[in-house]
Amino acid sequence: MRELLQAVPGEVLAKFYGCGSPLPLGIVGLKVLDLGCGSGRDCYVCSALVGESGSVLGLDMTAEQLKVAEEHVGEFSRSLGYSKPNMRFVKGLIEYLDEAGILDASVDLVISNCVVNLSPDKPRVLQEVFRVLADGGEFYFSDVYCDRRLPLSVTSHEVLWGECIAGAMYVQDFVREASKAGFLDARVVSMSPVRVEDPKLLKVVGSAKFYSITYRLFKLPGLLEPTQEDYGQLVTYKGTIEEQEQTYALDNQHKFETGKLQAVSGNTAAILKDSWLSQHFKVMGDQRTHYGSAGDPALAKELA
Template identity: 45%
Template sequence: MSKEILDNVKEYYGTVLQKSCDLKSDVCCTAKTRVMTKSAKEALALVHEDVDSRYYGCGLIVPECLEGMKILDLGSGAGKDSYVLSRLVGEQGHVTGIDMTDGQLDVARKYQQYHAGKFGFSKPNTDFVKGFIENLGAAGLADNQFDLIVSNCVVNLSPDKRAVLAEACRVLKEGEEFFFGDMYADRNQSEEIRQNKMLWCEGFGGSLWWEDLYKIAAEVGFSRPRLFAAAKINVTNAELEAIIGDSQFASVTYRLFKLPHTNEPVTEVVYNGGITDFEDSFKLDHEWTFNKGEAQVVSGEVATILKTSRFASKFTLTATDRQPAYNEVSRARIGLGALDF
């Protein structure tokens, strides 16, 4: 079944789909999951139209604080996200895209020099490798290699999501994150949905129940998933809608951090600014937004994230006897409840 799924997905995204509007849902129109920054808009405007037209993601995936970062893009396709990120990391940063589809990789590789010129770089700061996101080692990707991993509506297409998350955790540096958009369901899927070739290739058949993401993340070594943004997905094909029935789906961006085994204590933190496009405030997730100069008391896990990640230089952390405004543990599994399914 696993090989059959991968072969079907490869054919669908390499041959059947030729442009974004060929999809049977509005999943590629869910950029409302977050506001695009000025820098991202400027980078996006420079992406070649051939790359842009072969885009099948859940809205552009662009995390913050990217200058000089070494990024891995899982399921990079024709390279749209990768190229936007490559401009934002700058000439000293680097973006590696990995995809299993030759046609998509051909498009991405074709425009490497084009984008380097558009961005004013002396040479490309991208490379695109062929491989499976379930086995990054086979593509030559080493332990603790990347500062940041992104993925855009790809994990749901994999038949082995545990392997994908385990490999992402392996190649990610300690303290850093897997920032990814994907499709999730409000329940476990029926066999009829899971076995439908079209529904799997469109992302519905392989969508995780969001509760399962929490279980898998903990098993492979990530901290608790942090819900960043979400938007409901609508099916635009009547035949597929009839099969799906009452099941509901969402495009959701989560942050998964690879943290040290020992957490910081409860800590008072102050955001000092300095993140491009987020000078006045920085949103960590749907619970925590930090305004510049404003002290907040956070849990040990949040303090550990801010101390060990690429955000560390942007915050001042101070020990405190005060308690956070709420108990994160009691609200940790809010999950897709934020969508009012």
């Protein structure tokens, strides 16, 4: 990933304001949409990751940023040896992907880098992402969240908006809204604290704690349950994802070693069998027999 970032044009890197690089590997051939792409850094990286058979669409509301993103497409595509660019950009709002011409079930992977928390209508963003994703598709994104619902004194604070703090959603509210949109079983990839250092701003936010979290949301209608259940299913990772040939981390709770048979919950089995990840895993067993809870050890012990 570092080599790919180094290959991105300098102007694109200099004018990109995202945090981190929330991109999954193993996405060759996928159709990718980047919400709030800015100058397009993550789009350029994805352009290399998906290969000539894949495609990347960057969406942003800022014409100046899109101009920077578009300026280097041809040269970058030629540097990858592509016969034609697999990347393009469009102006639009992340709440209204339909107005940007993005059709139902037309995308395999949606990414976003510290953008959703700036939206005034986060539930609609989640609904739109669910709409444009094909079945088995995924929303893989990073953003800032909070351990509580924030008061108006924080959510209306201009400086805190600029710091991506004022728009931080309460984690549990986010999980509920994602579920309402159709995304059951939100998976956490990584989580790290975001500290407010300025004494004046600390007085405004009080005891609230903020976190940068990378989430994975899979569109698998009818296949995921609200809880982790045990059906006796087993999976094996094939070791076919570049740079992750030895192990693959689905999230911060599930790491798979190549060739090793591992027991998983029904939800994890569905993700690995019916999402875009299916080509990289072998899943054994079905869900005809239920063996109880797979996600609450304390409850399972009581019921045993």
